[in-house]
Amino acid sequence: MTLEIEDLLFTLLGGINLQQLDRLRVTLKINRTDTGNPLHSIRHSIDLYQSDYLEKLINKASEQLETSTTSLRKAMAELIEQVEHYRLSKMESKKEQKPKFRELSPERGRRAIKYLSDPKLMERTNEDVGKTGVVGERNNRLLMYLVFTSRLREQPLHIVSLGASGTGKTYLQEKVAELIPENDKLEITVLSENAFYYFGQTELKHKLVLIEDLDGAKEVLYPIRELQTKRWITKTIPIKDSKGNLKTITLRVEGPICLAGTTTRERLYEDNANRSLLIYLDSTPEHKELIMEYQRMLSAGKINRSKEQELKEFFKDMQSVLKPIKVRNPYAEFLKLPEYIFKPLRTNSHYLAFIETVTFYHQYQREVKTDPRTGEQYIETTLEDIEWTNKLLKDILLAKSDELPKALRDFFESLKRWVKRENKVSFYAKEVQEYLRMYPMKVSRYMRELELRSFIRKAGGNKKSGFEYEIHRWDDYEKLQSGTEVLDEILKKLRSQKKE
Template sequence: MEIPALKNQLDIYQVAERLGIRINKHHKALCPFHDDKRPSLQFSKEKQIATCFSGHCTAGTMDVISLVAKKLNLSTHEAIKWLETEFNPHGSSPPAGRETSKAEAPNFPQLFRVFEGNLKKSSKGKAYLEKRGLSQSLEVGYNGKEGWEKMRNCLIFPLKDEKGQIVSFYGRRAASGTNGTHYYNTNRQGLYPGYPKASTETLILTESVIDAATLQQHIPYPVLAFYGVNGITKELAESIKKLEGTLKELIFFFDGDEAGRSAVEKHAAFFEEIMEVKVSYVETPEGEDINSLAVNHPSLSRTCSGREEKELFTHLINNRKPFHYSPDPSPVQSSQANPSQLITDNPELLYYQNCVLNFTVLGGIKITGLDRLRVTLKIEHTDKNHLLPIRHNLDLYNNGQVEQLGQKIAEQMEVTTHEAVTAMAHLINELEEYREKRLEALKPKKETKPVLNQIEKTQALEVLKSPDLMKETMNLITQSGIVGEERNAFIAYLTYTSRKRASPLHLMCLGASGTGKTYLQEKVGELMPEEDKLEITTLSENAFYYFGREELKHKLILIEDLDGLSRSEASGSGAAYALRELQSKRRISKTVTLKDNKGNLKTVTLKVEGPVCVSGCTTREKIYEDNANRCILVYIDTSTAQDKKIMAYQQAVSSGSIDKTKENQNKQCLKNMQRLLKPLQIRNPYASMIQLPESVFKPRRTMMLLLSFIETITYYHQYQRSVSTDRHTGEQYIQTEVEDIAWAFRLLKEALFAKSDELSGACRSFFEQLKSIKGEESFRSQEIRKALRLAPSTLKRYLLELTRYGYVKVAGGSKYRGFEYQVSDHKEYEALRSSIDEQLEAILTRIRSVGK
């Protein structure tokens, strides 16, 4: 097959996986061609190439063929044959039952017998065995010059399949002065010294075939060889996995260098993840391996507290250490840390310095778009200040650009090209680690729900099961630091409790600026579990659409200032519009056009699901009328009596007479009670008997709010009600009782008045104060403004609304001297309240008679 056609049909990622090269999510891998501590081999899906950016490596840029050739130590022709056999790019397969020809698959057992005979005749082979401390009794042969070009002058070790048959060879060069040292057959398969027995309980893993051959001569444990620090094959891993259930311990006995220790950490963590087995490692002396220990220290022994001397390998294995995965620091890594040389105090100005060059990354780096690393660099020499700095813009993942800049640095900074490229390679690694940390920091943290201890659970359940649950709850709320506003605080608490239900309630706190509406919402919000609420100060127009799809589900959203929402209501957009949709439809969606990482435009639909419970504060009820219709309205108490209560509490806090510890305990108890409430269906058998007063405006939504509030009170009593099961649907539910309805009427009476009143809450409050001050007398605006200390604009707005609805009439005067006003009807509000009281009481009487 032609080489271009072969490349087109192969994926370098799949080939790398077959070669045992693991590519991470950033398209990088540990380079197998040098001692690589940090992944420096960069893969490109688009270009189908792999490039090592390390200054310590000569691999450079490789396509799929050269990658195979370098990794398996093959010629280009042999690499192509290997790819054609492994991946069958022709798209065909041999007919079923056809034997593979000898040219395609040699008779390995027969060949090995020839190699064994050669060893007996070869002085060179015997000398190398002796040099490496290996016995001729091992299963080993020798290939001279008679064939197998790649394995000429090599000791030959057989690799065996699961049946114990020789299926491939490993060759170790015996001659000196050659470029390579070890070789494998094309299409390597099999293990050395063979598959471990099914009864194996302890297995020692070595870094190389030579080490495994050496260790077999000194210890009784079964041994299995890796093919280098990165040489774990699928076959090797599966052979160990098959021992699960029998195998009790895996012992890593790798080289005593940084590469060996890093490999132990990586492979040990891998086996701990895929199977239940104890993993340990031998602390190999620094700079040594198994074979060097056997060759250089044949009589080395240790004495421990007068015990009998033990041979070195037995001593090392007996003193092995258990492996426990810990990313930083590693249990088997060198104790020398490698701190980052990248200074990131200012994200827009990053500094990197090595012993020769200083790099400044002007403008920082882009966190997204991981397929490129475009930067603007300022390069200076560390010592030679007389040299002018170099400023250059480039993509550090573009090999050509990096090489050109390296040459330019070498020419102008009086350093070698190797020094320049090495410094840049280290800079790339540091920038990648920095970007990875930034991306990790941007990920939303998973919420962990606190687990209640037995004491906390008992205290919370004691209240939830109390016969006077509502009164005890109100007491806890009052004793948690909320002064006055008991009714409003309890309404807010129950409304926030509804967040756990399929159709939550919503709340709007109304009042003039500085009257404490935000304070009330904040204090009641403190009684809710932290994991169930989201506190928002301000919102941009599209903020709600960029939450995760289920991030807001059953959350309490506390908006400090509804007046700060986007004003783009006329266009049918804005945060207030999204808020209404979340309240009504319990989901929102928005279709937008975005650019992908290649600059192409695509359409994306952003979806956010509820339900949510929304609570907000505002001074302008009329402006947010659409939102208010969906909410229970709470009007802040602005009376003089409330002012005195708050000031007395402030004085008590200042004097230290308030027990803050007790307040915090009450808050925690209420939070824990909330955590114990579970989703449960509610049925109200009295729903058809509940009628709204005829004076209520927009009765449909008001009825929905009232019924939902009654159901929330029932839901709050779930630990006191027996659970019933629907015979037809299997649905479990609890039923509303008469007292739940009575509590709802008692708490929401003022809210129902508000729903029945033409006037806004603030205007009604002004009107009632006006009537109490002036009675039947006429008045001018100036005297009322002084009496109530109102701003002229506020007074004008109230009088305009009262005049428009006919509650106040002009009794005289002129616009030049000031109008004189008079109240039209002093008893209209008392009549409204009395009418609503009578109707609610009649409903309760009728329900109680049925309940009996």
């Protein structure tokens, strides 16, 4: 932004902060236009609302530019007014860019409700999500879609996608998010910690907040965690009134929000493990081939993009006809998680909340009941909702009950399969490295972690020639897998009791 006032040219370097309205911090370059002397130029960073510093700048610039303080003071006053006007216009234009509330015609509304009334709603939804361009990831795509739908409820779920670079974490999140109305989501690539406090009080309420890369969003993790847990954040800031006196105001931003993010680091997730569901992306060669085949078909013009877009708009219509309604689960007291689940209190909450979300998605198939005591209207969970939840969350619950991180677990299971197939009693790290084609440093780190956790142990060798190892714990994973079947057994028991 440049502004010429009489014989002075003001250039704003680096832009203007549109969020911190209590200050007007800029980096200025001031030149005289009537002399052509390169020495008649000055650069300075300043908060234009700080009168003491502004006066010092005027005196310094007057000396450097060899012009009167009176003309500079007058030019500065005009500059501040112009910059304030510019900032206000930018803020207004941003407000105008906000997506409008989605309006449906009666016919589109009826079509959406008819779809949501289909007895095979879950199967049909999963198939149609795939038809919008979400290739593979059958379990994860439906799970993520339902988590995104939970934003409409009082206690939304949150989801984190974990995978190595190039496994399609961001792709899956972006594609499923395309099924959510624009006015119901906020996509973030770069955001400062303070920025969250300058949203409107209800601007984030029941919104889907999408963070492309959690690895690079450390600064915003604290307000995000607060919005997830407490469902509101506050910040007290000082501002000057019209007389120049300092006073404090409290900024409050309300949730709840539904958070979705991606990461390559499992450790980053562990710090937030009690708040979000974690899904692991399919990194198999078969899945990569499916994606590449879709890309080839797309390039060849054999994918009907208009049909995909039409289906995406229809999903947005369905999201728009879902209404807030309470859900009650008459089977909740019987649904007890295995005792060894990691952080059972929060996991139990996630499990029950996901069941309620499945019920919520079926709201047009459920009888609306009224509590005679409170007058509250609600719909009830069915055994089919629990069955779908068990199916979709099985891998997540398994990961939560495993003491090994996913990458280390995959390494250990591959190691066990190789040892069994080769009929080995013991093995060396170098053999493992050659078999799995992994970097030596990574193999050494994994072997060290497994030894510390007593999954393997030294059986011989020495530091010079290399240690010999053997498997110490063979069946721990099988026990964990059988433990997750407890929920299916409970469901089976509930079904038999219902028949009686």
